[in-house]
Amino acid sequence: xxxxxxxxxxxxxxxxxxxxxxxxxxxxxxxxxxxxxxxxxxxxxxxxxxxxxxxxxxxxxxxxxxxxxxxxxxxxxxxxxxxxxxxxxxxxxxxxxxxxxxxxxxxxxxxxxxxxxxxxxxxxxxxxxxxxxxxxxxxxxxxxxxxxxxxxxxxxxxxxxxxxxxxxxxxxxxxxxxxxxxxxxxxxxxxxxxxxxxxxxxxxxxxxxxxxxxxxxxxxxxxxxxxxxxxxxxxxxxxxxxxxxxxxxxxxxxxxxxxxxxxxxxxxxxxxxxxxxxxxxxxxxxxxxxxxxxxxxxxxxxxxxxxxxxxxxxxxxxxxxxxxxxxxxxxxxxxxxxxxxxxxx
Amino acid sequence: xxxxxxxxxxxxxxxxxxxxxxxxxxxxxxxxxxxxxxxxxxxxxxxxxxxxxxxxxxxxxxxxxxxxxxxxxxxxxxxxxxxxxxxxxxxxxxxxxxxxxxxxxxxxxxxxxxxxxxxxxxxxxxxxxxxxxxxxxxxxxxxxxxxxxxxxxxxxxxxxxxxxxxxxxxxxxxxxxxxxxxxxxxxxxxxxxxxxxxxxxxxxxxxxxxxxxxxxxxxxxxxxxxxxxxxxxxxxxxxxxxxxxxxxxxxxxxxxxxxxxxxxxxxxxxxxxxxxxxxxxxxxxxxxxxxxxxxxxxxxxxxxxxxxxxxxxxxxxxxxxxxxxxxxxxxxxxxxxxxxx
Numbered sequence: 027x028x029x030x031x032x033x034x035x036x037x038x039x040x041x042x043x044x045x046x047x048x049x050x051x052x053x054x055x056x057x058x059x060x061x062x063x064x065x066x067x068x069x070x071x072x073x074x075x076x077x078x079x080x081x082x083x084x085x086x087x088x089x090x091x092x093x094x095x096x097x098x099x100x101x102x103x104x105x106x107x108x109x110x111x112x113x114x115x116x117x118x119x120x121x122x123x124x125x126x127x128x129x130x131x132x133x134x135x136x137x138x139x140x141x142x143x144x145x146x147x148x149x150x151x152x153x154x155x156x157x158x159x160x161x162x163x164x165x166x167x168x169x170x171x172x173x174x175x176x177x178x179x180x181x182x183x184x185x186x187x188x189x190x191x192x193x194x195x196x197x198x199x200x201x202x203x204x205x206x207x208x209x210x211x212x213x214x215x216x217x218x219x220x221x222x223x224x225x226x227x228x229x230x231x232x233x234x235x236x237x238x239x240x241x242x243x244x245x246x247x248x249x250x251x252x253x254x255x256x257x258x259x260x261x262x263x264x265x266x267x268x269x270x271x272x273x274x275x276x277x278x279x280x281x282x283x284x285x286x287x288x289x290x291x292x293x294x295x296x297x298x299x300x301x302x303x304x305x306x307x308x309x310x311x312x313x314x315x316x317x318x319x320x321x322x323x324x325x326x327x328x329x330x331x332x333x334x335x336x337x338x339x340x341x342x343x344x345x346x347x348x349x350x351x352x353x354x355x356x357x358x359x360x361x362x363x364x365x366x367x368x369x370x371x
Numbered sequence: 372x373x374x375x376x377x378x379x380x381x382x383x384x385x386x387x388x389x390x391x392x393x394x395x396x397x398x399x400x401x402x403x404x405x406x407x408x409x410x411x412x413x414x415x416x417x418x419x420x421x422x423x424x425x426x427x428x429x430x431x432x433x434x435x436x437x438x439x440x441x442x443x444x445x446x447x448x449x450x451x452x453x454x455x456x457x458x459x460x461x462x463x464x465x466x467x468x469x470x471x472x473x474x475x476x477x478x479x480x481x482x483x484x485x486x487x488x489x490x491x492x493x494x495x496x497x498x499x500x501x502x503x504x505x506x507x508x509x510x511x512x513x514x515x516x517x518x519x520x521x522x523x524x525x526x527x528x529x530x531x532x533x534x535x536x537x538x539x540x541x542x543x544x545x546x547x548x549x550x551x552x553x554x555x556x557x558x559x560x561x562x563x564x565x566x567x568x569x570x571x572x573x574x575x576x577x578x579x580x581x582x583x584x585x586x587x588x589x590x591x592x593x594x595x596x597x598x599x600x601x602x603x604x605x606x607x608x609x610x611x612x613x614x615x616x617x618x619x620x621x622x623x624x625x626x627x628x629x630x631x632x633x634x635x636x637x638x639x640x641x642x643x644x645x646x647x648x649x650x651x652x653x654x655x656x657x658x659x660x661x662x663x664x665x666x667x668x669x670x671x672x673x674x675x676x677x678x679x680x681x682x683x684x685x686x687x688x689x690x691x692x693x694x695x696x697x698x699x700x701x702x703x704x705x706x707x708x709x710x711x712x
Contacts, residue, residue, distance in 0.1 A: 195661045234654075259655065
């Protein structure tokens with residue numbers, strides 16, 4: 027289904043009630059015994075040229091959300107609307123050839139540049155394959171020229187096209203992955219922990235590169251990371267995920283300095299800072315995240331929440347707007363005074 | 372007896388561990404000096420390949436030989452037994468001999484990065500901790516079991532009477548790391564070596580582990596060597612910090628000195644290249660280039676090809692010494708050496 031929408035101020039991506047459940051099968055007959063609710067009723071919007079940072083603990087569903095948004099996984103329910111020029115494409119309804127054609131608009135960069143490149147293919151093949159698959163080049167000469175152009179954009183050299191991935195360092199491999207994502211000129215890129223596997227002195231190179239490419243080509247990012255300082259550097263807005271749900275979404279500085287969800291507060295207090303002297307009581311969060319196959323009733327966070335009241339056990343809060351642009355899913359959001367981090371731009 | 376000496380736990384001087392491989396010699400640790408005292412934490416930071424892990428593996432004599440070899444230097448362990456001070460030269464011991472086996476676990480405990488691979492998957496947590504205790508102490512199995520439960524409780528594992536009989540895979544990553552700490556401390560060592568203990572866990576769990584290590588340190592007056600690549604983590608836990616680059620300590624000092632007045636161009640560049648969660652948001656300045664391959668360590672100062680302040684004809688020729696610039700702050704850089712001369 028495609029609807030015409032002339033309103034250009036609509037977000038590039040709108041996610042409505044998105045769910046991704048994975049079935050749990052047991053035994054010889056693969057009997058269905060339940061579902062892992064990896065992404066559960068997520069609503070969000072991303073504006074064009076914006077970076078939305080997505081943070082949360084491992085297992086919170088960050089990667090599943092990112093992958094479902096670009097249809098690497100088929101959603102269980104919900105809608106993903108993608109604005110393409112002045113039409114709105116419902117990604118959830120695209121199938122087969124239509125979906126394949128549309129994929130060039132959205133790409134992904136993975137965490138580990140050692141496992142996400144084909145070791146038996148040269149850089150030219152790794153980066154150039156998407157062009158061939160999509161039939162975007164008419165000659166080998168054009169292919170080579172386009173690959174060289176994109177390699178230079180990510181800081182690699184013309185000669186590198188003939189080399190194999192094993193002869194590059196981690197940082198350079200990640201540049202190859204970025205080149206491969208970039209070669210189709212996508213509008214939207216999911217960056218799934220793109221610097222977590224890299225050495226500290228290399229991380230800044232890649233982060234700055236991603237920022238420069240965004241400026242130059244007007245790309246929109248979903249930037250997934252467990253490292254809040256990295257997300258702070260990259261994101262315009264930050265979304266916090268817990269047990270498959272978004273618990274808070276707000277502009278970057280607002281979320282860091284004035285968190286409204288107790289989980290965000292706990293997460294921020296745990297972030298290591300450069301401190302002098304000794305800091306105590308970093309861990310205000312005890313216990314482990316819940317089993318996504320067996321979520322608690324009411325608010326998913328109530329078992330670990332130090333402010334939890336009776337209502338939290340019974341009723342599931344929904345993500346609602348507290349002030350302009352600040353969304354939180356907590357019954358007590360208006361009452362609590364939470365502690366953030368001192369930040370300024 | 373000299374009070375300073377009784378507080379001392381470990382003294383490493385001019386330690387060199389090389390690996391002799393077919394393609395060349397890797398000088399993984401190339402002249403490292405430091406001391407560790409009771410109740411204090413030494414943080415060692417550096418990127419992968421800087422030799423921080425090889426340094427502590429050498430202290431534990433866990434380096435496989437061949438190809439690894441301690442080429443030079445000494446590691447002195449200060450051991451107390453019945454009010455007698457022994458100074459043991461670890462480099463002289465047989466890595467497989469009884470003396471070294473007595474030290475591992477008993478004098479020095481170690482916590483590794485990935486507790487899933489550090490524990491055997493075939494035995495319960497309890498079996499493995501009890502075995503460690505019985506290896507070193509002459510007590511009954513029942514007593515060892517009781518002590519294990521006590522330690523599991525102390526590191527914050529819920530229902531330790533039951534957890535003691537679980538297998539490592541049944542625990543979450545955070546709980547496994549706590550069990551690992553319980554095992555490392557079960558024989559009351561004076562020194563704990565923690566090799567990237569929080570790298571594989573979430574920030575929330577990392578905060579719990581850091582809190583726990585600090586509490587245990589105060590209780591047991593532990594000396595800790597804490598290895599990490601994360602500057603913020605090291606600032607949370609260390610008293611003194613050694614910054615390593617390509618097998619050498621390039622800067623050493625108290626945490627306050629290192630963070631407030633970093634001197635070595637590598638340390639300065641590292642601080643500017645890392646995003647901060649607090650304060651003003653500044654554009655990151657990357658360190659250009661890559662960490663060179665360990666087979667081809669640059670001549671002169673090994674950081675010179677990536678250094679903004681490098682002076683041609685000087686830094687690429689002369690190897691700088693680690694010099695003291697006052698108040699125990701040491702730096703290995705010709706800029707400061709020149710001032711001295």
